[in-house]
Amino acid sequence: MRDIFSQSTPIVFPKFEEKLRGALPDLPRLEAQVAQYMILNVGDLSFETGVSISEKVGVSEVTVSRLLRRLGYRGMRGLKRELRDELFDREPIQEGNEGAREVPEGMTRNMDLEYQALGEIYQQRASPLWGQIVQTIVEADRVYVTGFQAVRGMAEDCARRLGMTRGNVRFLAAHDGMLTEWLKWGDEESEKPSRCLILIDVVPYAREASILSGICSKEGHSLIVFTDEMCHWARNYTDLVIYASTRTGLILESTVAITAALNLMVNSVAGHYSTSLTERLDQWKTYTRALRLF
Incomplete structure:
Protein backbone atom coordinates (compact mmCIF):
# COMPACT_ATOMS: atom_id res chain seq x y z
CA MET A 1 0.00 0.00 0.00
CA GLU A 91 22.21 -5.58 -2.52
CA PRO A 92 18.77 -6.80 -1.37
CA ILE A 93 17.94 -5.28 2.02
CA GLN A 94 16.95 -8.55 3.67
CA GLU A 95 19.71 -10.76 2.28
CA GLY A 96 21.12 -12.84 5.12
CA ASN A 97 18.58 -11.61 7.66
CA GLU A 98 17.16 -14.69 9.29
CA GLY A 99 14.61 -12.66 11.21
CA ALA A 100 12.86 -11.76 7.98
CA ARG A 101 11.48 -15.31 7.76
CA GLU A 102 9.29 -14.62 10.77
CA VAL A 103 7.74 -11.48 9.30
CA PRO A 104 4.33 -11.91 7.62
CA GLU A 105 4.45 -11.97 3.86
CA GLY A 106 4.30 -8.50 2.36
CA MET A 107 5.54 -6.73 5.50
CA THR A 108 9.28 -7.24 5.10
CA ARG A 109 9.79 -4.03 3.14
CA ASN A 110 7.77 -2.07 5.69
CA MET A 111 9.84 -3.51 8.53
CA ASP A 112 13.07 -2.56 6.80
CA LEU A 113 11.92 1.02 6.29
CA GLU A 114 10.75 1.33 9.90
CA TYR A 115 14.16 0.09 11.09
CA GLN A 116 15.87 2.51 8.75
CA ALA A 117 13.72 5.41 9.98
CA LEU A 118 14.62 4.59 13.59
CA GLY A 119 18.28 4.35 12.67
CA GLU A 120 18.17 7.82 11.15
CA ILE A 121 16.70 9.21 14.37
CA TYR A 122 19.47 7.66 16.45
CA GLN A 123 22.04 9.13 14.05
CA GLN A 124 20.56 12.57 14.62
CA ARG A 125 20.53 11.81 18.35
CA ALA A 126 24.33 11.42 18.14
CA SER A 127 24.84 14.71 16.26
CA PRO A 128 25.90 18.09 17.74
CA LEU A 129 22.49 19.44 16.68
CA TRP A 130 20.80 17.22 19.25
CA GLY A 131 22.89 18.72 22.03
CA GLN A 132 21.87 22.21 20.92
CA ILE A 133 18.21 21.22 20.98
CA VAL A 134 18.41 19.73 24.47
CA GLN A 135 20.37 22.72 25.80
CA THR A 136 17.79 25.11 24.34
CA ILE A 137 15.00 23.28 26.15
CA VAL A 138 16.92 23.10 29.42
CA GLU A 139 17.84 26.80 29.39
CA ALA A 140 14.35 28.07 28.53
CA ASP A 141 12.30 29.52 31.39
CA ARG A 142 9.11 28.25 29.79
CA VAL A 143 8.59 25.49 27.24
CA TYR A 144 5.54 25.09 25.02
CA VAL A 145 4.70 22.08 22.85
CA THR A 146 2.24 22.29 20.00
CA GLY A 147 0.89 20.15 17.19
CA PHE A 148 -2.13 20.33 14.94
CA GLN A 149 -4.84 18.01 13.65
CA ALA A 150 -3.64 14.38 13.53
CA VAL A 151 -0.46 15.01 15.56
CA ARG A 152 -2.11 17.14 18.25
CA GLY A 153 -2.44 14.10 20.49
CA MET A 154 1.24 13.33 20.01
CA ALA A 155 2.13 16.88 21.03
CA GLU A 156 -0.08 16.74 24.12
CA ASP A 157 1.54 13.47 25.16
CA CYS A 158 5.01 14.95 24.61
CA ALA A 159 4.13 18.00 26.73
CA ARG A 160 2.99 15.81 29.61
CA ARG A 161 6.06 13.60 29.45
CA LEU A 162 8.40 16.56 29.23
CA GLY A 163 6.53 18.19 32.10
CA MET A 164 7.48 15.25 34.30
CA THR A 165 11.17 16.04 33.81
CA ARG A 166 11.14 19.83 34.28
CA GLY A 167 8.82 22.64 35.29
CA ASN A 168 6.99 25.25 33.22
CA VAL A 169 6.02 22.99 30.32
CA ARG A 170 2.64 23.53 28.68
CA PHE A 171 0.76 22.27 25.66
CA LEU A 172 0.06 25.27 23.44
CA ALA A 173 -3.32 25.17 21.69
CA ALA A 174 -3.11 28.18 19.39
CA HIS A 175 -6.78 27.88 18.38
CA ASP A 176 -8.12 27.42 21.89
CA GLY A 177 -6.00 29.92 23.78
CA MET A 178 -5.24 32.30 20.89
CA LEU A 179 -1.66 32.67 22.26
CA THR A 180 -2.78 34.31 25.49
CA GLU A 181 0.02 32.26 27.07
CA TRP A 182 2.51 34.60 25.44
CA LEU A 183 0.92 37.84 26.64
CA LYS A 184 2.80 39.88 29.21
CA TRP A 185 0.98 40.31 32.51
CA GLY A 186 1.23 43.41 34.67
CA ASP A 187 2.98 41.66 37.54
CA GLU A 188 5.32 39.67 35.32
CA GLU A 189 9.02 40.00 36.00
CA SER A 190 10.63 42.98 34.26
CA GLU A 191 13.08 40.77 32.42
CA LYS A 192 11.27 38.92 29.65
CA PRO A 193 11.33 35.15 30.34
CA SER A 194 12.97 33.01 27.69
CA ARG A 195 10.45 30.86 25.87
CA CYS A 196 10.94 27.79 23.71
CA LEU A 197 8.34 26.32 21.37
CA ILE A 198 8.55 22.67 20.30
CA LEU A 199 6.45 22.32 17.15
CA ILE A 200 5.43 18.93 15.76
CA ASP A 201 4.01 18.78 12.24
CA VAL A 202 3.85 16.32 9.37
CA VAL A 203 2.34 16.23 5.90
CA PRO A 204 -0.22 17.62 5.09
CA TYR A 205 1.27 20.53 6.99
CA ALA A 206 -1.08 22.65 9.05
CA ARG A 207 -1.47 26.19 7.77
CA GLU A 208 -0.89 27.47 11.30
CA ALA A 209 2.49 25.74 11.61
CA SER A 210 4.46 28.14 9.44
CA ILE A 211 2.47 31.14 10.71
CA LEU A 212 3.18 30.22 14.33
CA SER A 213 6.83 29.64 13.47
CA GLY A 214 7.00 33.15 12.04
CA ILE A 215 5.42 34.65 15.14
CA CYS A 216 7.81 32.68 17.30
CA SER A 217 10.82 34.03 15.41
CA LYS A 218 9.50 37.59 15.48
CA GLU A 219 8.95 37.43 19.24
CA GLY A 220 12.46 36.10 19.80
CA HIS A 221 11.36 32.73 21.16
CA SER A 222 13.46 29.65 20.51
CA LEU A 223 11.89 27.25 18.00
CA ILE A 224 12.46 23.50 17.70
CA VAL A 225 10.67 21.52 14.98
CA PHE A 226 10.08 17.78 14.80
CA THR A 227 8.82 16.97 11.32
CA ASP A 228 8.88 14.50 8.47
CA GLU A 229 11.30 13.95 5.61
CA MET A 230 9.26 16.02 3.15
CA CYS A 231 9.36 19.27 5.10
CA HIS A 232 11.72 21.91 3.70
CA TRP A 233 10.06 25.04 5.13
CA ALA A 234 11.08 24.53 8.77
CA ARG A 235 14.65 25.69 8.22
CA ASN A 236 13.33 29.06 7.10
CA TYR A 237 12.59 29.70 10.77
CA THR A 238 15.12 27.65 12.76
CA ASP A 239 18.16 25.44 12.46
CA LEU A 240 16.86 23.22 15.27
CA VAL A 241 14.99 20.70 13.14
CA ILE A 242 14.75 16.93 13.56
CA TYR A 243 13.54 14.97 10.54
CA ALA A 244 11.75 11.63 10.88
CA SER A 245 11.05 9.35 7.93
CA THR A 246 7.34 8.52 7.70
CA ARG A 247 6.97 6.83 4.32
CA THR A 248 7.25 3.15 5.11
CA GLY A 249 4.62 1.71 2.79
CA LEU A 250 1.67 1.80 5.20
CA ILE A 251 -1.72 3.20 4.27
CA LEU A 252 -0.98 6.25 6.46
CA GLU A 253 2.40 7.81 7.10
CA SER A 254 4.15 6.08 9.99
CA THR A 255 4.63 7.91 13.29
CA VAL A 256 7.12 5.37 14.68
CA ALA A 257 10.26 7.43 14.05
CA ILE A 258 8.89 10.82 15.10
CA THR A 259 7.52 9.27 18.29
CA ALA A 260 10.94 7.76 18.98
CA ALA A 261 12.57 11.16 18.42
CA LEU A 262 10.25 12.81 20.94
CA ASN A 263 10.85 10.05 23.49
CA LEU A 264 14.62 10.41 23.09
CA MET A 265 14.33 14.17 23.47
CA VAL A 266 12.43 13.82 26.75
CA ASN A 267 15.00 11.31 27.96
CA SER A 268 17.89 13.63 27.05
CA VAL A 269 16.30 16.56 28.86
CA ALA A 270 15.69 14.36 31.90
CA GLY A 271 19.40 13.63 32.01
CA HIS A 272 20.06 17.27 32.86
CA TYR A 273 17.87 17.05 35.96
CA SER A 274 19.22 13.81 37.40
CA THR A 275 19.61 15.26 40.90
CA SER A 276 16.05 16.58 41.18
CA LEU A 277 14.22 14.18 38.84
CA THR A 278 13.73 11.41 41.38
CA GLU A 279 12.13 13.80 43.85
CA ARG A 280 9.98 15.28 41.12
CA LEU A 281 8.72 11.88 39.94
CA ASP A 282 8.05 10.75 43.53
CA GLN A 283 5.94 13.87 44.03
CA TRP A 284 4.05 13.13 40.82
CA LYS A 285 3.35 9.56 41.97
CA THR A 286 1.99 10.94 45.24
CA TYR A 287 -0.46 13.12 43.32
CA THR A 288 -1.59 10.27 41.06
CA ARG A 289 -2.15 7.99 44.09
CA ALA A 290 -4.16 10.71 45.81
CA LEU A 291 -6.31 11.06 42.70
CA ARG A 292 -6.60 7.25 42.46
CA LEU A 293 -5.72 7.37 38.80
CA PHE A 294 -3.92 4.03 38.75
Whole structure:
Protein backbone atom coordinates (compact mmCIF):
# COMPACT_ATOMS: atom_id res chain seq x y z
CA MET A 1 0.00 0.00 0.00
CA ARG A 2 1.03 3.61 -0.48
CA ASP A 3 1.01 6.56 1.88
CA ILE A 4 -2.10 8.69 1.40
CA PHE A 5 -0.46 12.13 1.14
CA SER A 6 3.04 11.44 -0.14
CA GLN A 7 1.87 8.80 -2.63
CA SER A 8 5.12 6.83 -2.70
CA THR A 9 7.40 4.56 -0.70
CA PRO A 10 10.89 6.03 -0.39
CA ILE A 11 13.90 4.77 -2.26
CA VAL A 12 17.20 5.38 -0.50
CA PHE A 13 20.54 6.21 -2.09
CA PRO A 14 23.11 5.98 0.72
CA LYS A 15 26.15 6.86 -1.45
CA PHE A 16 24.53 9.99 -2.84
CA GLU A 17 23.18 11.00 0.57
CA GLU A 18 26.63 10.57 2.09
CA LYS A 19 28.10 12.82 -0.58
CA LEU A 20 25.47 15.49 0.11
CA ARG A 21 25.86 15.32 3.89
CA GLY A 22 29.63 15.54 3.54
CA ALA A 23 29.39 18.65 1.39
CA LEU A 24 26.61 20.33 3.41
CA PRO A 25 28.72 22.13 6.05
CA ASP A 26 30.79 23.98 3.43
CA LEU A 27 27.99 24.93 1.03
CA PRO A 28 26.75 28.52 0.57
CA ARG A 29 23.43 29.09 2.33
CA LEU A 30 21.14 28.80 -0.71
CA GLU A 31 22.92 25.75 -2.08
CA ALA A 32 22.71 24.18 1.38
CA GLN A 33 18.93 24.62 1.27
CA VAL A 34 18.82 22.77 -2.04
CA ALA A 35 21.06 20.02 -0.68
CA GLN A 36 18.83 19.65 2.39
CA TYR A 37 15.78 19.35 0.15
CA MET A 38 17.52 16.65 -1.89
CA ILE A 39 18.45 14.68 1.23
CA LEU A 40 14.89 14.82 2.51
CA ASN A 41 13.36 13.90 -0.85
CA VAL A 42 16.05 11.72 -2.40
CA GLY A 43 13.55 9.05 -3.44
CA ASP A 44 11.68 11.56 -5.62
CA LEU A 45 14.66 13.16 -7.39
CA SER A 46 14.18 10.94 -10.45
CA PHE A 47 10.95 12.82 -11.10
CA GLU A 48 12.37 16.29 -10.47
CA THR A 49 13.92 18.90 -12.75
CA GLY A 50 16.14 21.84 -11.93
CA VAL A 51 13.13 24.12 -12.32
CA SER A 52 10.84 22.06 -10.06
CA ILE A 53 13.47 21.87 -7.31
CA SER A 54 14.17 25.60 -7.48
CA GLU A 55 10.45 26.39 -7.19
CA LYS A 56 9.94 24.10 -4.20
CA VAL A 57 13.00 25.35 -2.32
CA GLY A 58 12.48 28.99 -3.29
CA VAL A 59 15.82 29.59 -5.00
CA SER A 60 16.86 30.24 -8.59
CA GLU A 61 17.50 27.43 -11.07
CA VAL A 62 21.07 28.74 -11.30
CA THR A 63 21.57 27.88 -7.63
CA VAL A 64 20.48 24.30 -8.30
CA SER A 65 22.88 24.09 -11.26
CA ARG A 66 25.75 25.45 -9.17
CA LEU A 67 25.20 22.80 -6.53
CA LEU A 68 25.11 20.02 -9.12
CA ARG A 69 28.36 21.23 -10.67
CA ARG A 70 29.97 21.50 -7.25
CA LEU A 71 29.03 17.87 -6.61
CA GLY A 72 30.44 16.79 -9.95
CA TYR A 73 27.24 16.31 -11.97
CA ARG A 74 26.45 17.62 -15.43
CA GLY A 75 22.96 18.82 -14.62
CA MET A 76 20.00 16.78 -13.43
CA ARG A 77 20.55 14.26 -16.20
CA GLY A 78 23.95 13.38 -14.80
CA LEU A 79 22.55 13.10 -11.28
CA LYS A 80 19.71 10.83 -12.38
CA ARG A 81 22.18 8.60 -14.22
CA GLU A 82 24.20 8.11 -11.01
CA LEU A 83 21.07 7.44 -8.94
CA ARG A 84 19.96 4.84 -11.46
CA ASP A 85 23.35 3.13 -11.35
CA GLU A 86 23.36 3.12 -7.54
CA LEU A 87 19.86 1.61 -7.48
CA PHE A 88 20.78 -1.22 -9.81
CA ASP A 89 24.00 -2.04 -7.93
CA ARG A 90 22.29 -2.35 -4.53
CA GLU A 91 22.21 -5.58 -2.52
CA PRO A 92 18.77 -6.80 -1.37
CA ILE A 93 17.94 -5.28 2.02
CA GLN A 94 16.95 -8.55 3.67
CA GLU A 95 19.71 -10.76 2.28
CA GLY A 96 21.12 -12.84 5.12
CA ASN A 97 18.58 -11.61 7.66
CA GLU A 98 17.16 -14.69 9.29
CA GLY A 99 14.61 -12.66 11.21
CA ALA A 100 12.86 -11.76 7.98
CA ARG A 101 11.48 -15.31 7.76
CA GLU A 102 9.29 -14.62 10.77
CA VAL A 103 7.74 -11.48 9.30
CA PRO A 104 4.33 -11.91 7.62
CA GLU A 105 4.45 -11.97 3.86
CA GLY A 106 4.30 -8.50 2.36
CA MET A 107 5.54 -6.73 5.50
CA THR A 108 9.28 -7.24 5.10
CA ARG A 109 9.79 -4.03 3.14
CA ASN A 110 7.77 -2.07 5.69
CA MET A 111 9.84 -3.51 8.53
CA ASP A 112 13.07 -2.56 6.80
CA LEU A 113 11.92 1.02 6.29
CA GLU A 114 10.75 1.33 9.90
CA TYR A 115 14.16 0.09 11.09
CA GLN A 116 15.87 2.51 8.75
CA ALA A 117 13.72 5.41 9.98
CA LEU A 118 14.62 4.59 13.59
CA GLY A 119 18.28 4.35 12.67
CA GLU A 120 18.17 7.82 11.15
CA ILE A 121 16.70 9.21 14.37
CA TYR A 122 19.47 7.66 16.45
CA GLN A 123 22.04 9.13 14.05
CA GLN A 124 20.56 12.57 14.62
CA ARG A 125 20.53 11.81 18.35
CA ALA A 126 24.33 11.42 18.14
CA SER A 127 24.84 14.71 16.26
CA PRO A 128 25.90 18.09 17.74
CA LEU A 129 22.49 19.44 16.68
CA TRP A 130 20.80 17.22 19.25
CA GLY A 131 22.89 18.72 22.03
CA GLN A 132 21.87 22.21 20.92
CA ILE A 133 18.21 21.22 20.98
CA VAL A 134 18.41 19.73 24.47
CA GLN A 135 20.37 22.72 25.80
CA THR A 136 17.79 25.11 24.34
CA ILE A 137 15.00 23.28 26.15
CA VAL A 138 16.92 23.10 29.42
CA GLU A 139 17.84 26.80 29.39
CA ALA A 140 14.35 28.07 28.53
CA ASP A 141 12.30 29.52 31.39
CA ARG A 142 9.11 28.25 29.79
CA VAL A 143 8.59 25.49 27.24
CA TYR A 144 5.54 25.09 25.02
CA VAL A 145 4.70 22.08 22.85
CA THR A 146 2.24 22.29 20.00
CA GLY A 147 0.89 20.15 17.19
CA PHE A 148 -2.13 20.33 14.94
CA GLN A 149 -4.84 18.01 13.65
CA ALA A 150 -3.64 14.38 13.53
CA VAL A 151 -0.46 15.01 15.56
CA ARG A 152 -2.11 17.14 18.25
CA GLY A 153 -2.44 14.10 20.49
CA MET A 154 1.24 13.33 20.01
CA ALA A 155 2.13 16.88 21.03
CA GLU A 156 -0.08 16.74 24.12
CA ASP A 157 1.54 13.47 25.16
CA CYS A 158 5.01 14.95 24.61
CA ALA A 159 4.13 18.00 26.73
CA ARG A 160 2.99 15.81 29.61
CA ARG A 161 6.06 13.60 29.45
CA LEU A 162 8.40 16.56 29.23
CA GLY A 163 6.53 18.19 32.10
CA MET A 164 7.48 15.25 34.30
CA THR A 165 11.17 16.04 33.81
CA ARG A 166 11.14 19.83 34.28
CA GLY A 167 8.82 22.64 35.29
CA ASN A 168 6.99 25.25 33.22
CA VAL A 169 6.02 22.99 30.32
CA ARG A 170 2.64 23.53 28.68
CA PHE A 171 0.76 22.27 25.66
CA LEU A 172 0.06 25.27 23.44
CA ALA A 173 -3.32 25.17 21.69
CA ALA A 174 -3.11 28.18 19.39
CA HIS A 175 -6.78 27.88 18.38
CA ASP A 176 -8.12 27.42 21.89
CA GLY A 177 -6.00 29.92 23.78
CA MET A 178 -5.24 32.30 20.89
CA LEU A 179 -1.66 32.67 22.26
CA THR A 180 -2.78 34.31 25.49
CA GLU A 181 0.02 32.26 27.07
CA TRP A 182 2.51 34.60 25.44
CA LEU A 183 0.92 37.84 26.64
CA LYS A 184 2.80 39.88 29.21
CA TRP A 185 0.98 40.31 32.51
CA GLY A 186 1.23 43.41 34.67
CA ASP A 187 2.98 41.66 37.54
CA GLU A 188 5.32 39.67 35.32
CA GLU A 189 9.02 40.00 36.00
CA SER A 190 10.63 42.98 34.26
CA GLU A 191 13.08 40.77 32.42
CA LYS A 192 11.27 38.92 29.65
CA PRO A 193 11.33 35.15 30.34
CA SER A 194 12.97 33.01 27.69
CA ARG A 195 10.45 30.86 25.87
CA CYS A 196 10.94 27.79 23.71
CA LEU A 197 8.34 26.32 21.37
CA ILE A 198 8.55 22.67 20.30
CA LEU A 199 6.45 22.32 17.15
CA ILE A 200 5.43 18.93 15.76
CA ASP A 201 4.01 18.78 12.24
CA VAL A 202 3.85 16.32 9.37
CA VAL A 203 2.34 16.23 5.90
CA PRO A 204 -0.22 17.62 5.09
CA TYR A 205 1.27 20.53 6.99
CA ALA A 206 -1.08 22.65 9.05
CA ARG A 207 -1.47 26.19 7.77
CA GLU A 208 -0.89 27.47 11.30
CA ALA A 209 2.49 25.74 11.61
CA SER A 210 4.46 28.14 9.44
CA ILE A 211 2.47 31.14 10.71
CA LEU A 212 3.18 30.22 14.33
CA SER A 213 6.83 29.64 13.47
CA GLY A 214 7.00 33.15 12.04
CA ILE A 215 5.42 34.65 15.14
CA CYS A 216 7.81 32.68 17.30
CA SER A 217 10.82 34.03 15.41
CA LYS A 218 9.50 37.59 15.48
CA GLU A 219 8.95 37.43 19.24
CA GLY A 220 12.46 36.10 19.80
CA HIS A 221 11.36 32.73 21.16
CA SER A 222 13.46 29.65 20.51
CA LEU A 223 11.89 27.25 18.00
CA ILE A 224 12.46 23.50 17.70
CA VAL A 225 10.67 21.52 14.98
CA PHE A 226 10.08 17.78 14.80
CA THR A 227 8.82 16.97 11.32
CA ASP A 228 8.88 14.50 8.47
CA GLU A 229 11.30 13.95 5.61
CA MET A 230 9.26 16.02 3.15
CA CYS A 231 9.36 19.27 5.10
CA HIS A 232 11.72 21.91 3.70
CA TRP A 233 10.06 25.04 5.13
CA ALA A 234 11.08 24.53 8.77
CA ARG A 235 14.65 25.69 8.22
CA ASN A 236 13.33 29.06 7.10
CA TYR A 237 12.59 29.70 10.77
CA THR A 238 15.12 27.65 12.76
CA ASP A 239 18.16 25.44 12.46
CA LEU A 240 16.86 23.22 15.27
CA VAL A 241 14.99 20.70 13.14
CA ILE A 242 14.75 16.93 13.56
CA TYR A 243 13.54 14.97 10.54
CA ALA A 244 11.75 11.63 10.88
CA SER A 245 11.05 9.35 7.93
CA THR A 246 7.34 8.52 7.70
CA ARG A 247 6.97 6.83 4.32
CA THR A 248 7.25 3.15 5.11
CA GLY A 249 4.62 1.71 2.79
CA LEU A 250 1.67 1.80 5.20
CA ILE A 251 -1.72 3.20 4.27
CA LEU A 252 -0.98 6.25 6.46
CA GLU A 253 2.40 7.81 7.10
CA SER A 254 4.15 6.08 9.99
CA THR A 255 4.63 7.91 13.29
CA VAL A 256 7.12 5.37 14.68
CA ALA A 257 10.26 7.43 14.05
CA ILE A 258 8.89 10.82 15.10
CA THR A 259 7.52 9.27 18.29
CA ALA A 260 10.94 7.76 18.98
CA ALA A 261 12.57 11.16 18.42
CA LEU A 262 10.25 12.81 20.94
CA ASN A 263 10.85 10.05 23.49
CA LEU A 264 14.62 10.41 23.09
CA MET A 265 14.33 14.17 23.47
CA VAL A 266 12.43 13.82 26.75
CA ASN A 267 15.00 11.31 27.96
CA SER A 268 17.89 13.63 27.05
CA VAL A 269 16.30 16.56 28.86
CA ALA A 270 15.69 14.36 31.90
CA GLY A 271 19.40 13.63 32.01
CA HIS A 272 20.06 17.27 32.86
CA TYR A 273 17.87 17.05 35.96
CA SER A 274 19.22 13.81 37.40
CA THR A 275 19.61 15.26 40.90
CA SER A 276 16.05 16.58 41.18
CA LEU A 277 14.22 14.18 38.84
CA THR A 278 13.73 11.41 41.38
CA GLU A 279 12.13 13.80 43.85
CA ARG A 280 9.98 15.28 41.12
CA LEU A 281 8.72 11.88 39.94
CA ASP A 282 8.05 10.75 43.53
CA GLN A 283 5.94 13.87 44.03
CA TRP A 284 4.05 13.13 40.82
CA LYS A 285 3.35 9.56 41.97
CA THR A 286 1.99 10.94 45.24
CA TYR A 287 -0.46 13.12 43.32
CA THR A 288 -1.59 10.27 41.06
CA ARG A 289 -2.15 7.99 44.09
CA ALA A 290 -4.16 10.71 45.81
CA LEU A 291 -6.31 11.06 42.70
CA ARG A 292 -6.60 7.25 42.46
CA LEU A 293 -5.72 7.37 38.80
CA PHE A 294 -3.92 4.03 38.75
